[in-house]
Amino acid sequence: MAVEGFKSNDLYDLGFNELREFIEENKPRRLLVQLPDGLKFLALNIVSLIKSIDSSIEVYLSSDPSYGACTLALEDAITVGADALIHFGHIECPLAIKPSIPVLYIPAYYLGKLPEKSLEKLLEEMHLSKDSVSVVIVASTQYVKLVEELRKVLENLGCEVIVPSGGPYPGLVIGCNYSSIPVGSSYIYVVISSGYFHATGLCLHLGIDARVLLIDVARDELINMSRECRKILAKRMYLVSQLINNPVKRVALIVGQAIGQYRPALVKLLEEKLKEKGIDVVKVVARYLSLNELIALDQGVKADAYVVTSCPRLPIDDLASFHKPVITPGEALMVVSESLKYLYPW
Template sequence: MGSRRYHVDRLECASVGATCVTMAMQFSSDSTEAMKQTPVVNDPGGRMLPDEMDEVYEIKRTADFIQQCQSKRVALQFPDELLVNSAEVAAKLEEITGSKTFILGDTSYGSCCVDEVAAEHVLADSLVHYGRSCLSPSTRLPVLFVFGRRLVDINDCAAAFRTLYPDQKSHVVVVCDVVYSYIMGDLKRVLRPEYPHVSFSNIDNERHPLSSGKASLFPLWTNDSTEHPGAETVKKFGRQFSFDHQLGLEGYGMFYIGEESLTLTNLMMTWNKCAFCTFNPVTRQGRHETLSISRALMKRYYLIERARDAKVVGILVGTLGVADYLSVIEHIKATVRKAGKKSYTFVMGKLNVAKLANFLEVDIYVLVACPENSLLDSSEFYRPVITPFEMDMAYNRARQWTGDYITDYRDLLPGSCSHVEFPDEDPSDAERTDISLITGELRSVHLTRTQDDGPSCTAVEQRNSALTVAELSPAASFLDSRSWKGLEQKLGETAVTKARQGRRGIAIAYDDEVNS
């Protein structure tokens, strides 16, 4: 069904003169895995009326963005569920701006991330991202986010808030899924007279190169921190809000507007010391979140122990557009090397069980992706998949477990708020061991000096050529231990024999088999 849908999209784009670009899918099953990892962004509900499309897809705001950027070639990134309206949106923008538009159908990774690589394939000057977004910062192109507008009843939302927080002196931070961000201004006007200590989060529009440290060209609303002099401002996951510095963020509750999603999971894991309440606009119900964060954290801590037992680490590149992804890959490589482990780097697009099952020599994987896609449930995989923070927790002895959880890998880089320097090598570590909490076996915890840590040795030493490859490559060592290594020629090792006719028929009933 998927191939038929994309064929129709191409025909529609050709009829209106827009150019469609669809990235080739790695496997036919990738779309199913992507739907498991990323919640549905928006239900287009079929064709829209022109006025509805102009409002939902913010045609005028997008056209202003394109004209102010003076873009001649614009990439329009749509998730699969919004492709039904992509051709009409592209035609409208071309008619207003005169720019050439390119529709990016399939993204290489999660649809919540900006696919700058696909945009560069068509030499785009700027990119417009439609639908749900993780708001991860990009580095190459000016990006405009058009979230869409899912229906929500503000009166029901306000009533649910009053029920969940009967005390009007409560300190609460209101956050939402991006598809409901358009109601924050109206909700603030309804609740602020009753709840003076409530902070409303804003979308941080300065998290893309268009701003360059100056005021955004397209602000959605003013910063709430201006109404609380002396308050401290938090900027995280593309959102910003203020809170009382003396009370601390732990003294605030979190009120989330939206359905259960990776966004909610990411926020609850990061601010796990805050009590969360949610309002679901679909069911119009509010509730106290009873998900045991401690249980979820202990599950992630189990993966940290698995990482400590691992000898070969696979680094999965889950993004090519989020800022500093190359820096964190190098940081992970250095950490793995210092911990005395071996690492391989894999670039394979969207992940699935079959892909990772091809590399049995890898003991554990670390996924470099946006904060929302990093928390991958790997229970179905043959090897666990962890986050960069969990890898750093497993191999960096200087980092202590405090209960705080970090999903944004940029916070781990040198100079960032959560960076912890790797300890220096101690000669006494050569004999230091601890006990694995999973296998109960002793394991070494010594650090390995890297080549850059000291002067290189130029002495000539005889090396056993038979073991050279195995010592340098854990994959070669794993292959050497297998009884069957694939189709090998084995020249000179196999005796010469005459060719003879093989068996005929099908596997369930060969011709020479006697039917019982």
């Protein structure tokens, strides 16, 4: 069940001041606004906000899914002649190529409070935990403002709390970067997010024994990720071990076309390592790779395995049912080094 008012317009910081400064500085005549699906209900509020700053600006909305700052809708912006892009819902990520038009990132932080039922359940879990507990708290972009609230609650309970710093915002995680998070078997990890995406990524990064709890804000549920993670990791390890034990002849390297998913250094590294093993490499550029597209591609490429360098979640979330191995860069590195120590994402 969703938290009442979860989708209320005034629960998100739409970055009015940043928007005004950006418009004053860049003086765009036409703007493209990009929102992740979960925030598309805010589209008309955002158009009104822009018009309240400068009513003469022509605003276009992008309908494509937006999974991260890695999928900037730059091509669409250029097609419609927009002089700037406003990307909502994510924080800027490093890009291999500089965007050709100005881009403003507005994270759209959630301004509500921690959902009550899941917080209650989390506190019960902490009371039940016999050892003195160290808790690592992280959150996806929208919910990083809730990290401090949870820190205070848990510290009042006597827990030692760690909020990883080192990213652009304390406690922030994105789906393919968990590098600032401490790893240790004595920690309980709490992820504040909506949906399983970030908590699953954290489990993949930490390994099979990690204790990861998800506060799902949209549903007001506390979810213990252990079972789900064991299932996913077991499947991934099986794929890797199959590829180590039955070496392949040809691999297709999927190269990201989206500006934040184009990773030339990683592609080069993987190509070299695969070729060193005597494996034939075919490089394929893809904006997004669905199961149907992969089936069509496979008819021509006939690779024995596919390595996706664009988004490491595609092989795990979207392409796992393909009849040939589709693996992440980390898994490909495990295969070439014949290692069974799980590596996510690269």
